[in-house]
Amino acid sequence: MKHLLLSLLLSCLGLASFPQERFLVKIRLDEQKSLSMLADMNLDLVSENPGATSDAVVTGAELMEITRRGFKTDYLPMDPPGVNITQYRSYQEVVDLLNFFMVTYSRIMILDTLGYSQTLHMMIPVVKISDNPGLEEDEPAILFDGLHHAREPVGMECTLSILEYLLRNYGGDPKVTSWVNDNEIWFIPMINPEGYKYLVDNNLNSPWWRKNLHDNNGNGAIDQNYDGVDLNRNYSWGWASGGSNNPADWVYRGTAPFSESETDAKRKWALVQKPVLSLSYHSYGEQILYTWSGEPQSPDHALIVEIGDSIAKKVPKTGTTGHYSVDPSECTTGYSKCYMYGKIGTIEYTVETANQFVPPVDIGMQVARENMNGALYLFERIQGPGITGRIRDAKSGLPLVARVRIKELAEERVQPRMSEPLFGRYYRLLQPGTYTVEISRTGYVTQTLNSFSVTAGKMVDLNIDLQPVASGIDEFYTGSDPTVCTGARIYPNPLSDQTVIEFQLNTTTRVSIRIMDLTGREVARVYNREMVPGIHQVTWNGTGQNGNPVKAGMYLCLIETKGGVSRLAVVKE
Incomplete structure (x- = not known):
């Protein structure tokens, strides 16, 4: 009956009478009529009973088009008795x-x-x-x-x-x-x-x-x-x-x-x-x-x-x-x-x-x-099953932002799962089973744990100390006084949207932070002003001098103070 009344309403009033009038309707679905056939309409879909029905708020024009495409609809009251916002x-x-x-x-x-x-x-x-x-x-x-x-x-x-x-x-x-x-x-x-x-x-x-x-139209109303x-x-x-x-x-x-x-x-x-x-x-x-x-x-x-x-x-x-x-x-x-x-x-x-x-x-x-x-x-x-732990620099004991990869899970379509910077902590909820766990970070030796067992009902602790590589440009300092700027690190690294450049100053000094490519060309000036002693964090959003995102690859972050220059490798994904 509701379908009949709605059809009569449409036929009597016509499209031009109510193009912006909105209705709450139930769209009937089946094997021949699926929501994918309406995807281009960008409907305000409210709920869906997969394969059976979907409720939607539609304009009169949208309702006419849904009907034209062969879908049956039922009218639903938008203001049930007793409703008062x-x-x-x-x-x-x-x-x-x-x-x-x-x-x-x-x-x-x-x-x-x-x-x-x-x-x-x-x-x-x-x-x-x-x-x-x-x-x-x-x-x-x-x-x-x-x-x-x-x-x-x-x-x-x-x-x-x-x-x-x-x-x-x-x-x-x-x-x-x-x-x-x-x-x-x-x-x-x-x-x-x-x-x-x-x-x-x-x-x-x-x-x-x-x-x-x-x-949207900027008219103030x-x-x-x-x-x-x-x-x-x-x-x-x-x-x-x-x-x-x-x-x-x-x-x-x-x-x-x-x-x-x-x-x-x-x-x-x-x-x-x-x-x-x-x-x-x-x-x-x-x-x-x-x-x-x-x-x-x-x-x-x-x-x-x-x-x-x-x-x-x-x-x-x-x-x-x-x-x-x-x-x-x-x-x-x-x-x-x-x-x-x-x-x-x-x-x-x-x-x-x-x-x-x-x-x-x-x-x-x-x-x-x-x-x-x-x-x-x-x-x-959240108490498990799964794995959790801290990832640290094996030499300094400082927490690290590192990638935690479960090889049995195809993760290519999602952002790499990383430990957080404050404690180096990561959490991965899992189902009981045996997994291959890979912990990696640029400038460190990757650790791989094969046949790692996750049991029901608890989080398994897996703390990892990553060994820095013997040489490279992950962290390097030159200058007359290395005590001026200490503890420099970048996280997350690799970065996609933005990264934090963290360092500790032990005296007041002007700080200049620049991003260079591997040919020595400056691609971004991130910071340039005087700073007081303490732990500081400066954010780089991954863009160059022109405001556009830099290309994927490896770059050098230079933190310049009156004591010298700290160089850190940073990878843009």
């Missing part, structure tokens, strides 16, 4: 709650600023809880985030429920206490605060606002049919081939990867913290979506499916029987989870909560509670 916590109410938590649980929680939103420059709060939250400890990180899309406050409520549960049960529940003591747990409840504020302030019932408030960027199409992995390049579309990907301050803030945070596991909460669909669909499979495919399946089985569907499904998601669209996995090494899942965008608030809070056990499973799985 203003019943959910507002931006300010969330900030106030987080401030209350910070005062009440200051022993284990800090509240900080991730960044600011694109247009209204609203603070994006980020929370860390741990037994020593103000310190960078040698512990694995876990992330929970929500509200990439303004119309999905249930995801925000999921992150807040998890946060409150851990805070209130710390010190009383032995499991929760150990989770907080042994991990660095991060929360970003509102990636898109300005889009959400706009939705709440205007109580936009239909259509549901999705994007941020980027002023918010135009619903043209402005905004879809933040979950703005990450770099698959950006160019996914989303839409039309600002009028609800899945508009922006002018460039990370063009939006919100996604760029998450990227910068992730490059430093490198979480092992992450859940990004959305609505709707009652699904756990993982990276990635298609062939060849992702290097960690079996592990990712195993963890996703365990999460899904712990989350019941609302108002019916069964639990969430676990399904693959393509990675050609600029999604957060694809960037986090492919570039950072984080296993991130998109959790499509609920069975509608904005359920009545009592149902929404129920959904948040029902998702709790799925989230808490991450604290169990």
Whole structure:
């Protein structure tokens, strides 16, 4: 009947009557009619039951085109009875709650600023809880985030429920206490605060606002049919081939990867913290979506499916029987989870909560509670199986950024998995089995461990001391006083996006940092000013004098002080 009514509506009104009117529809799929046949339309797909149906928000023009291509659709009400967006916590109410938590649980929680939103420059709060939250400890990180899309406050409520549960049960529940003591747990409840504020302030019932408030046409006003960027199409992995390049579309990907301050803030945070596991909460669909669909499979495919399946089985569907499904998601669209996995090494899942965008608030809070056990499973799985350890310079004992490669996993399509710079620590979750582990870094002798066994239920410690090569240009100092600048190192190395040049000064001196190619030609001037004693970090973004990325290959980083010159090899991938 719904299909008949929709067909009658289309035939009676015609395309010209409502080209920008939006509808929520269920698209029927089968072996002859798959979503790939609609890929060029860049639809705002809401949820998918693989091979059966997919819900989508479409304009009248898009609906006519879907029908023209032979797909049958069913009309779905966008405003179910009892829905009122203003019943959910507002931006300010969330900030106030987080401030209350910070005062009440200051022993284990800090509240900080991730960044600011694109247009209204609203603070994006980020929370860390741990037994020593103000310190960078040698512990694995876990992330929970929500509200990439303004119309999905249930995801925000999921992150807040998890946060409150851990805070209130710390010190009383032995499991929760150990989770907080042994991990660095991060929360970003509102990636898109300005889009959400706009939705709440205007109580936009239909259509549901999705994007941020980027002023695409520069007229100083918010135009619903043209402005905004879809933040979950703005990450770099698959950006160019996914989303839409039309600002009028609800899945508009922006002018460039990370063009939006919100996604760029998450990227910068992730490059430093490198979480092992992450859940990004959305609505709707009652699904756990993982990276990635298609062939060849992702290097960690079996592990990712195993963890996703365990999460899904712990989350019941609302108002019916069964639990969430676990399904693959393509990675050609600029999604957060694809960037986090492919570039950072984080296993991130998109959790499509609920069975509608904005359920009545009592149902929404129920959904948040029902998702709790799925989230808490991450604290169990991060304990193993897998391998972890520290990688150090065998001569100096200093931590190293080095590549950790599992030869049985085809990793060519993802960024090399690296240890972090502060402790030289790495984490690799694995399934039980026997693996070949290869640890390597430019200027050091590669170590390979054959037939390394990983057993169920625990992380296996594997600490590695890498021997520097006998000669070469990895680190070399010339000058009159080598005590002026000491401890110079570069990480990550090799670099793709950016690298950190770290060194210690023992006196005040002018510091010049330049990048040279192996012929002695200067390709970049990174830094030139006076610096005081202490440990300093300078970032090079891998670009040359003209602002374009330098070619792949080996370069020399020269750190010049009044005491001499430190030369370090750096590899651009």
